[in-house]
Amino acid sequence: MYPTLLALHSLVRWFVLASLIIAIIRAYRGWLKHQPYTLADERLRWITATIAHIQLLLGITLYFISPIVDYFLHHFKEAVVIRDIRFFGMEHVTMMLTAIILITIGSAKAKRKPTDLEKFKTMAVWFSIALFIIFTSIPWSFSPLISRPNFRSF
Template identity: 60%
Template sequence: MFTYLLPLHSWIRWFVLAALLVAIVRGYYAWRHKKEYTKTDNALRHWTATILHIQLILGLWLYSISPIVRYFIQNFQEGVRMRDIRFFGMEHSLMMLIAVVVVTIGSAKAKRKSTSAEKFKTMTIWYSIGLLIILSSVPWEFSPLTSRPSIRYF
């Protein structure tokens, strides 16, 4: 299962990033140009958060079966001193969970705002914060924290 779930999680990351970027750019543009909040904007807000939640579920599933995480939990004293092990056992999962919470709060707050400008502003700010957290915690190929391929194949 791990050999299929890891590439799936890797591929869906690109959908998460694309959805967040589109939502942020659309939100910022509409906020600055005083556009009306439409059903399409609401769907974009909703589906961006939904894609992120799907990725979270896959990530939690992956966390529960990962040999790296298993090693980290079973050998915590040693694992916490090993960069790659600590990153996947603790840092990546915690930061991504925080990012999902931030985006979810932003989505809920934007949904409840009364004016279009408030909806776009709220969505743009909270989604941007979530994106920054995600970007800081993805194991990019060039990351000084730990690196993994940008695309994993099945």
């Protein structure tokens, strides 16, 4: 079960990134060009938040069944100084949870804004901050700090 969830979590990451980038591009374009907030923009906002929440559920499930996290939680004093273990036991989960919270807040605030310009601006700002956090907290294959494959097989 663990390898399958890990591969699925790795795959869904790309959907999160794609939807978030598209939503940010549309939000900045709508904000800066004073475009109308359409049903497509509303659906994209909802889809982006929903995919992020699915990824959160996968991540939380992985957190509780991961052998790395299990080691981190049961050997904290030794594990906290080991970069790979500390990253997955503490840093990754904290930063990603923060990013999902920002996406959720941004989505909820944008939904309730009275004008199209405010909806776009809210999405652009909150989603951009979340994307920055996500980019810095993914264990990219090219990262010198913590490295994992960009694509995992099932």
